Amino acid sequence: MLLLYLGALLLIAGEIYSSPTVRSFYFEYEFDGRETKSAFLRYSVVLNCTTNDPSADVRLAKLRLPDGQANLLSQGGRLTRKGPVFTIHNLIWKDAGRYKCVAVKDGQEISREIDLVLDNPDVLGLKIIPFRQQTVLSGTYASYTCDASSGTVLWYKVEGSGSILLPSTRFPEIKVVPDRIYESRKKDLVFTNANLTHSGRYKCELTAQSIIMKKFVLLAVSSPRPVKIVSPSRDMDYLVKRGTSSHYLRCVAEGLPLPKITWKKDGKYIKPCLYQGPHCRYVQVLDGLNITQLQYHDDEGVYQCVARNERGTAPQLLTPHQTQFTWTLGRQLTCVALRGNPEPTFQWRFQFCFSDDSCAMWKDAQLSSFFGIDTRKSHSTLTIQKNSHISGMFKLRCMASNTSGNDELDYIVFN
Ligand SMILES: *[C@@H]1O[C@H](CO)[C@@H](O)[C@H](O)[C@H]1NC(C)=O
Numbered sequence: 440m441l442l443l444y445l446g447a448l449l450l451i452a453g454e455i456y457s458s459p460t461v462r463s464f465y466f467e468y469e470f471d472g473r474e475t476k477s478a479f480l481r482y483s484v485v486l487n488c489t490t491n492d493p494s495a496d497v498r499l500a501k502l503r504l505p506d507g508q509a510n511l512l513s514q515g516g517r518l519t520r521k522g523p524v525f526t527i528h529n530l531i532w533k534d535a536g537r538y539k540c541v542a543v544k545d546g547q548e549i550s551r552e553i554d555l556v557l558d559n560p561d562v563l564g565l566k567i568i569p570f571r572q573q574t575v576l577s578g579t580y581a582s583y584t585c586d587a588s589s590g591t592v593l594w595y596k597v598e599g600s601g602s603i604l605l606p607s608t609r610f611p612e613i614k615v616v617p618d619r620i621y622e623s624r625k626k627d628l629v630f631t632n633a634n635l636t637h638s639g640r641y642k643c644e645l646t647a648q649s650i651i652m653k654k655f656v657l658l659a660v661s662s663p664r665p666v667k668i669v670s671p672s673r674d675m676d677y678l679v680k681r682g683t684s685s686h687y688l689r690c691v692a693e694g695l696p697l698p699k700i701t702w703k704k705d706g707k708y709i710k711p712c713l714y715q716g717p718h719c720r721y722v723q724v725l726d727g728l729n730i731t732q733l734q735y736h737d738d739e740g741v742y743q744c745v746a747r748n749e750r751g752t753a754p755q756l757l758t759p760h761q762t763q764f765t766w767t768l769g770r771q772l773t774c775v776a777l778r779g780n781p782e783p784t785f786q787w788r789f790q791f792c793f794s795d796d797s798c799a800m801w802k803d804a805q806l807s808s809f810f811g812i813d814t815r816k817s818h819s820t821l822t823i824q825k826n827s828h829i830s831g832m833f834k835l836r837c838m839a840s841n842t843s844g845n846d847e848l849d850y851i852v853f854n
């Protein structure tokens with residue numbers, strides 16, 4: 440009985456000793472066979488030859504292929520080391536190849552191999568599509584795509600000095616959708632229901648080995664904005680030289696949603712074509728109208744640019760042929776709204792000017808006994824009804840405004 444018991448004990452003990460030999464000296468890096476490391480040309484790479492024994496003598500060799508002859512590398516130049524960790528700096532194509540960590544301790548030598556593969560960082564690309572600020576109406580959809588040639592991309596919302604990785608519970612309406620094929624390197628940033636809190640800067644960050652690349656885009660979310668014609672701010676009188684073959688009228692309008700632009704000539708709509716052609720006189724260009732094959736007399740007239748969005752139209756005042764007058768009793772200055780939806784309200788102001796750019800404060804003409812003002816549905820008339828003893832230049836300004844915007848017109852009156 441006693442003998443049997445002993446035998447069982449020995450068996451257990453035997454099993455313990457037959458388990459894989461306990462390694463007493465080894466490299467810390469866990470790997471299956473040879474490690475492959477990739478790095479970028481001109482960047483640096485770390486070859487980590489750390490063992491479990493800091494007192495071991497560690498060296499790095501480069502193997503000559505195909506015969507595998509090991510050439511020990513010496514520190515200095517582009518190779519530096521911190522204990523058992525080697526760094527090759529400013530990589531050149533020749534650095535690619537097979538390396539070998541060799542560690543010796545108490546006469547015991549171990550080694551492991553690392554294959555270094557080099558890539559050209561110049562072909563590493565990161566783009567955001569569209570790469571421009573988008574201004575979108577709140578409640579609508581917007582998206583950006585971040586597309587990299589390799590690596591992994593992540594989207595962030597930039598807030599103050601930090602960034603919030605997306606998706607985030609703080610912005611449940613901002614989604615990040617990986618591409619079906621290029622999952623990690625191509626991702627869409629999607630705003631299903633953009634709201635004002637989504638306005639701001641977004642960052643797409645690419646990590647590819649030791650390289651980090653970033654690109655930023657701006658999203659502006661806005662409530663509807665009325666149309667405003669920003670250029671030219673006023674109609675202008677053009678005198679086109681005879682013999683000129685074309686003339687370009689500029690009209691840039693802002694607003695959200697983006698306004699639609701149409702043109703009128705002497706009050707009648709004209710139909711511009713999108714492309715130039717032999718039968719096309721009016722060509723719609725990016726920010727204006729190009730009148731081609733200009734014809735004396737035929738093309739003379741008042742051209743009007745009409746910008747409209749769902750928010751209504753800002754008033755536009757007719758530019759009179761003459762805007763400078765002398766102070767005369769009974770002189771009438773008119774202010775006519777060519778358009779405006781809803782119907783605009785008018786306001787007249789005046790100021791005395793010492794010179795072209797040095798004027799006294801604006802005053803309400805309505806409150807002055809010098810002027811009489813008569814406002815009708817879409818126009819307003821100011822009449823000079825009193826003589827002034829102040830001699831010099833007066834500016835009289837008519838302002839037409841409604842909920843969609845405003846327009847103004849200046850008259851100069853000399854006394
Ligand atoms: C090298 O490897 C050791 C062990 O895994 C690790 O502790 C150390 O941080 C590594 N050093 C570098 C520079 O990667």
Ligand SMILES: *[C@@H]1O[C@H](CO)[C@@H](O)[C@H](O)[C@H]1NC(C)=O
Pocket residue numbers: 609610611612613634635636637
């Ligand atoms: C805007 O979005 C944020 C985050 O997605 C949400 O917390 C907030 O309630 C939204 N605001 C409005 C007015 O919808």
Ligand SMILES: *[C@@H]1O[C@H](CO)[C@@H](O)[C@H](O)[C@H]1NC(C)=O
Pocket residue numbers: 684685686687715724729730731732
């Ligand atoms: C307008 O048309 C003329 C003549 O076809 C052309 O030469 C010119 O470049 C055009 N201007 C613009 C701004 O498109």
Ligand SMILES: CC(=O)N[C@H]1CO[C@H](CO)[C@@H](O)[C@@H]1O
Pocket residue numbers: 781782783784840841842843
């Ligand atoms: C500034 C402004 O809103 N002006 C007018 C725009 O048009 C409407 C409708 O006629 C007026 O009520 C506003 O006063």
